[in-house]
Amino acid sequence: MRPDHPFVSTPSAASNAAPRQNAWRLALRLLGRDWRGGELGLLLAALVLTVAAVTAVGFFTDSIATAIERQGGDLLAADLVIASSQPVAESLRAQAEQQGLVTAETLSFRSVVLAGEKTQLVQAKAISPSYPLRGRLRIQRALNGPSETMSTGPTPGSAWVEAPLLHALGLTIGDSLRLGEQPLRIDAIIAYEPDRGGGFAQFAPRVMIAAADLPGTGLITPASRVDYRLLLAGEPASLRAFRDWAGSHLTPDAELQSAQDARPELASASDRAARFLHLAALTTVLVAGAAVALASRRFVERQTDAVAVMRALGAPRGLLARLFAWRLLGLGLIASTLGCLLGYLGQQGLLLILGDWFGERLPPPSLRPLALGYGTGLIALAGFALPPLVQLARVPPLRVLRRDLGAPPASLALAIGAAVAALAALLLWLADDADLALRVLGGTLGAIAALAGLGTLMVYGARIAARRARGIWRLGLAGIGRRPAQSVMQLCGFGIGLLALLLLAVVRVDLLRDWQASLPEGAPNRFLINIQPGEVEPLREFFSAAGIDTSGLYPMVRGRLRAIGERVIDEETYDNPRAERLARREFNLSFASDLQSDNLLTAGSWWPNDQAPAQFSVEEGIAETLDIARGDIMHFWVAGKDISGPVTSLREVQWDSFNVNFFVIAPPAALSDQPATWVTSFYLPPGRDGWIPELLASFPSVTVIDIDALLTEVRGVIDQGIQAVEYVFGFTLLAGLLVMIAGIQASLGSRRAEQAVLRTLGAGRAPLLRAIMIEFTTLGLLAGLLASAFAALIGWLLATQVFDLPYGIDPWLWLVGVPGSALLIGIAGTLASWGPLVRPPLSALRAGN
Incomplete structure (x- = not known):
């Protein structure tokens, strides 16, 4: 052995410092070797999918949230409104324009109109030429006639009125009425007015006029009771900046309103849409995180021999720990970059397909999802992959000669603590809703604990059944009981993947259908x-x-x-x-x-x-x-x-x-x-x-x-929210499939050696293949039972505790979940085991794992 080898310990302080200084370069070389050897494929795929899902969800929900907020502004005719009983201070208008916001004004008041000898109490509204800033006015040129969309209001000298006023006064389009001292010609019937509230206080029919006609009415004096409104619209960043500034500059009689503040009906619908989208993002993170954990275990198994060689060459444990940390950091940055790129491309494709939902191009997302993507990748690696990799530093050098010696068993407390901390950090960061994040975290930990406990019972039940079985059934069931820890881990992985698929395929449909049914077609209008x-x-x-x-x-x-x-x-x-x-x-x-x-x-x-x-x-x-x-x-x-x-x-x-x-x-x-x-x-x-x-x-x-027009707008928010959730859950579907692939890959190393020994002893390929099919089909059946039960429970909890929706258990959940999972995992596991089975036994025994 050369005395200048980087892994050889010498008394020289300089020679000890050199490996520390070059650890990151060596880590990059080892990372490249791992990639060329095919050892990083599954872990990288799981990590890229995790980050891609989070960033695509982040980019998309960021755009959707802005679009829903803007569409909510269609019900307010603006993004923000300053309402006051006195004329809005000129300083507020000046600051808004300085922030790059566009403005409009409305003045509303009660008065009486005259038509010949008849009078009628009305809600008069004078609007500036730029009204409305969001949404569109719709008018009719005749009673029960077709409506047409307008981007501006009535011209000076004319008025638009609501149909009840025509009924009350016996008027038709083209007739005249008088508002105060101002004569006005009725030009159209108001079919929809974006900011027309549905409150009981607005019980008089509307008369809308141009602001230029307001002085001619002679109705506005300092003693008049008038609702002054300054409407604002612009980019989200400018709106936030103005809102922060206005908080300390509003006069006591002024109030800053958003669409959610003004309309509890819209707030309820958009809040449910946001909670569904956040739930979809959290589900993707949880399922993809399970894939990262399973893939990390396989990566650790494949690194055991390399670590043993480095230990035999004199590499100290501290150097090995640093090597793995640098390799994980490099892997995390590469995977996060690829995931962010894929996430952005996926979101761009979604905009091309679904941009017309909102009647205009969706607004561009912010850069916040990039931070979420990189943070998610690094946190997931640190929580799921770092603890077992750190344990690799304790692989005994004797592993080079004795292949039966592996890494010391990882600390269960460290592994669980790191995973829980990573999950908690990701959920609290991604949810934007601490209550929802804590509920999902508690439910996830409870589900994993229950899956592990029930999975352990089922594995030991399979071991007992194997003792009573005969022939190929005994060999297949014995495969489950022969590796109890690994079988429980696989069962949990399959259960989580199937749980995600069942939530997507059945429970998601039920929840969204119930949400849509919460505002049925026959709702009061x-x-x-x-x-x-x-x-x-x-x-x-x-x-x-x-x-x-x-x-x-x-x-x-x-x-x-x-x-x-x-x-x-x-x-x-x-x-x-x-x-x-x-x-x-x-x-x-x-x-x-x-x-x-x-x-x-x-x-x-x-x-x-x-x-x-x-x-x-x-x-x-x-x-x-x-x-x-x-x-x-x-x-x-x-x-x-x-x-x-x-x-x-x-x-x-x-x-x-x-x-x-x-x-x-x-x-x-x-x-x-x-x-x-x-x-x-x-x-x-x-x-x-x-x-x-x-x-x-x-x-x-x-x-x-x-309120029929308001109902139409709220239904639009619900429908668009449902379609957005449908797309977001597609990433969870991919994550669920990847979890099952990772679960199958987790046992291939030990299975390859067992099959080689059995084939050396004379077992044929066909019986071994049938035994593998029995083993994976049984695992799929058990996982399907667990996943179906938890999907029903989670669906009920989400409906009743999170979304306040009715929920009934769908029989298809069990009819599809149990036999479908047995068939899916049975076929996938058999196909994945086919390659090692057809290899010569000697090559498998030499390869070890």
Whole structure:
């Protein structure tokens, strides 16, 4: 042995320092040798797929999130809105323009229009020429005529109105009306207005005019009650910068709104879309991480001989540890670069295929997914591959002469701890939702522990069955029991891969179908308000005669919140503008005997009967905004009378059901003697718009609110979210297949040596092949049983605990999962073992593993 060999220990400090300085160069040479020897193929493929999946998901969800946010802006006519009861400060407009944002203005107020001798209360809206910034206006040139899309509003001297105004005043297109002192010609009917809210406060028909006509009306004075809105739109970075700046520069009467703030229905739909997409990304990481772990084990087995040779040549353990660390770092950077490139190309292909979902080209993603990709690759390697590779440094040099000596067994605590830490870091980093990440992490650890425990029982059951079996069945089943640790590992790997495939093939379909069904085609698209108590029963009969069902008629009592416990509610109570606005306005209270089907109690209990004393059930979102807790005493001023009672329950409301819902509900005995109007919602089928004038003629005091356009937009968010999730889960499908390939490859080394010995003893290829088929088919059957059970459990947990959806177990989950997995793994394992089986036994015995 040469004294200058880099692995020879000498007393010279300089000779000891040289290997340390050149460790990274040697690591690169060894990495190249590993690649040429084919030892890195599976690990590199698993790692590239992991990073590609994460970056493709990241690029795509980044674009989708921006697109959904922009489409949400279509319901607000902007990306952000500053709403105020006073003219918006010029400094806010100047800052927005400095940030590169485009702006528009609207002014809304209540007034009365005149048409001859007739008058009608309306919601007037004056708009600047650039309105709307997001979305499009749709108008009709005749009643029940086709709609056309407009990018700007009415011209000066003209007005666009909603159809109920024509019905109320007996007007037609081309007639004139007067708003204040300004005469206006009716040019069109408003079919859709992006930022037309569906709230009960906007019960008067809309009249839209150009801002240039507003001074001529003479209606706006310093004492007028006007809703001023400054609309903003631009790139996400500019919007974020402006939002951060505006947080400390808004005047007390101003409020900054996004589409989610303004529309709880949209917020509910887009929140579910985001949670589905995050779940898809997390599932991909988990499954691909399992593939990395299994591939790392195979890589470690293949490195044992090389490490033994280096130890025999005098390589110290510290040098070997550094070599493996440098090799992993180089492998991680190469795989992460390839994965990021593939992820970006995959996302670009997706944009070409699916860009028209959003009516315009999807916005470009940010660079954040690149950091996610590199971070994921390095964290996955450190958590799954580094601990077993570090153990390789302890391979005894005697391994060169005795092939039966392997690396010392890895520390179970170190391996599990590193894997759990890597999973936790990746999930918390990728999820953007700590609650969802912790649930997925807990469920994953529980599933792996249960898979390992049940897999151990099944492996030992197969060992017992092998003792009673005969012939080729005994040989096949004995293969499972002969390597119990490896069989349990394979069973867990197969189980995770099959679990992912079953979640994709069956459970995913059920969850997305249930999500889509949460807003069915027959969801209410009209609200009817201002129903007088004496009209309730006649109105029910009127609907029944027309064959139209309602969601139920509900009483509505106006009340002002005066105090919560000892806190008196006034303009100084809250710093949050939304909380201040909610506290300042009158509440729409209701009373009910039973809890509505689309409400869920999250705290407390419902009152036992109609005669229960005054108490309140509060929607949990407004409870959080106004800092209301169960047990607080709420004081309302209703028709000159103080009505107070404790908060006995909190409710989660399914706002995207579009049924009538209330923030605050009381027992009937508390409010039934107060002046009330009634409200309902109903579904009006297409083509029956002509029934509305008949309804208004029979019940002239009621007001119809049309939310059909809003329903269409929310359904669009759901449909686009579902298609996005379908694509994202495709990466998980590839990861699941790779896990099963890695699981099969994990036992090929030891299996090759066993087959060589058996063939040397006279066993034929055909019986050995049948035994292998029995072994892998049995493993697939056991893995299918476990995966089907866990897929059903996870599907139920996701539906009920994460997405608030109903869920029923699909029998196809078991019919496909159990026999399908047995067939899939049986065939794949047999084909993978065919190559080593046809090789001469001597070459297999010389190769070792």
